[in-house]
Amino acid sequence: MTFDANAVRARVPALKAGSARFDAPGGTQTPQPVIDAIADALANPLANRGLTTEGERNAEAVVTRARRALADLLGADPRGIVFGRSSTQLTYDLSRTVAKSWGPGDEVVVSRLDHDSNIRPWIQAAEAVGATVRCAEFDPATGELTTDDIAAVLSARTRLVAVTAASNLIGTRPDIPAFADLVHRAGALLHVDAVHYASHAAVDLPGLGADFLVCSPYKFLGPHLGVLASRPELLETLRPDKLLPSTDAVPERFELGTLPYELLAGGGAAVDFLASLAPGADGTRRERLLAAFTAIEAHEDALRARIEQGLADLGGITVHSRATHRTPTLLLTLAGRSTTAASRYLAERGVDAPAGSFYALEASRRLGLGDEGGLRIGLAPYNNDEDVDRLLEALAGFLGTTPAVG
Numbered sequence: 001m002t003f004d005a006n007a008v009r010a011r012v013p014a015l016k017a018g019s020a021r022f023d024a025p026g027g028t029q030t031p032q033p034v035i036d037a038i039a040d041a042l043a044n045p046l047a048n049r050g051l052t053t054e055g056e057r058n059a060e061a062v063v064t065r066a067r068r069a070l071a072d073l074l075g076a077d078p079r080g081i082v083f084g085r086s087s088t089q090l091t092y093d094l095s096r097t098v099a100k101s102w103g104p105g106d107e108v109v110v111s112r113l114d115h116d117s118n119i120r121p122w123i124q125a126a127e128a129v130g131a132t133v134r135c136a137e138f139d140p141a142t143g144e145l146t147t148d149d150i151a152a153v154l155s156a157r158t159r160l161v162a163v164t165a166a167s168n169l170i171g172t173r174p175d176i177p178a179f180a181d182l183v184h185r186a187g188a189l190l191h192v193d194a195v196h197y198a199s200h201a202a203v204d205l206p207g208l209g210a211d212f213l214v215c216s217p218y219k220f221l222g223p224h225l226g227v228l229a230s231r232p233e234l235l236e237t238l239r240p241d242k243l244l245p246s247t248d249a250v251p252e253r254f255e256l257g258t259l260p261y262e263l264l265a266g267g268g269a270a271v272d273f274l275a276s277l278a279p280g281a282d283g284t285r286r287e288r289l290l291a292a293f294t295a296i297e298a299h300e301d302a303l304r305a306r307i308e309q310g311l312a313d314l315g316g317i318t319v320h321s322r323a324t325h326r327t328p329t330l331l332l333t334l335a336g337r338s339t340t341a342a343s344r345y346l347a348e349r350g351v352d353a354p355a356g357s358f359y360a361l362e363a364s365r366r367l368g369l370g371d372e373g374g375l376r377i378g379l380a381p382y383n384n385d386e387d388v389d390r391l392l393e394a395l396a397g398f399l400g401t402t403p404a405v406g
């Protein structure tokens with residue numbers, strides 16, 4: 001059975017507004033079962049977690065189900081799943097916690113390929129304790145971040161390396177398992193930003209070799225939420241700042257205040273929705289998720305190939321996404337024309353593709369695109385051939401009618 005994007009579309013009410021959407025790397029649209037799960041959590045008795053009242057038990061069940069679901073998605077232990085408001089918040093909190101054991105002479109490595117949420121928190125945490133920050137550089141010509149690039153900034157003093165599993169700007173998918181080998185041989189920890197990666201590929205926490213990994217369900221058909229995955233034994237060794245009466249148990253130790261139960265319910269439902277996209281419905285949820293992502297990757301790669309061919313036929317377009325292994329995320333500049341104007345032109349014609357540097361500011365500057373970035377074309381499981389036709393037609397219209405500037 002092949003992947004059926006139109007069956008996915010039929011279950012995503014926001015798509016009825018009619019736009020061809022290429023803005024998924026900023027956040028996906030939400031399927032009805034996810035919306036229903038959020039509404040159900042709120043339509044039934046709900047209280048703070050506990051076992052006495054129905055509301056308490058409902059909250060408890062929501063949390064348990066959500067940890068199991070995200071653990072299945074990430075190949076992790078449910079006891080190592082931490083929920084938070086966003087990946088940025090979780091990374092900030094984790095950086096301050098981990099940095100408690102750092103001091104002058106210690107080093108932390110970040111990469112210029114990353115979203116700022118996996119750069120700035122580590123720089124600021126290091127600065128606060130007098131540790132040194134080193135930056136791994138990617139090759140702007142190829143978009144690749146290699147093991148050599150990481151090795152060049154590793155030392156016996158490195159305590160942690162923070163790196164992305166996929167660039168939200170140009171899609172590059174570095175070889176994280178190879179990085180993990182290097183990092184662990186240097187005696188350091190590996191923190192992986194999988195926010196963009198988790199929308200397009202199956203995550204396997206032990207397979208990647210990540211000690212910590214963050215992702216955000218609103219990038220893969222779920223609600224606005226952040227998730228940190230780690231090994232419970234590692235989390236046990238860390239002491240985040242927390243309130244005195246709140247539990248010291250792992251993973252709750254890392255979850256400040258009351259969890260957004262309704263969003264957790266939606267996050268679990270998003271995982272089930274993704275699992276339901278497996279061609280053939282056999283096996284455990286983890287097995288169905290692996291099959292679903294194989295199908296999603298094939299579907300998105302086919303659309304990406306059509307877009308790339310169409311862009312080449314149009315001419316005058318530079319595609320900055322060039323790495324061998326990458327997500328279907330294309331960053332374009334348009335031969336002297338403003339990408340902001342292009343984004344506006346497309347939006348007026350019902351094609352949503354934003355322009356910018358998307359918080360991957362360091363990467364955009366290194367690509368020579370300054371703070372402006374480019375026009376980003378991103379895909380989700382609900383995109384289809386008709387969307388691609390509309391995109392290419394609108395881009396042709398823009399290039400045909402808008403003179404180059406400067």
Ligand SMILES: Cc1ncc(COP(=O)(O)O)c(C=O)c1O
Nearest residue numbers: 086087088115117168195196216
């Ligand atoms: C690669 C990447 N990392 C981190 C983030 C930040 O995620 P959040 O909005 O959950 O903080 C984003 C959001 O666009 C992203 O694309």
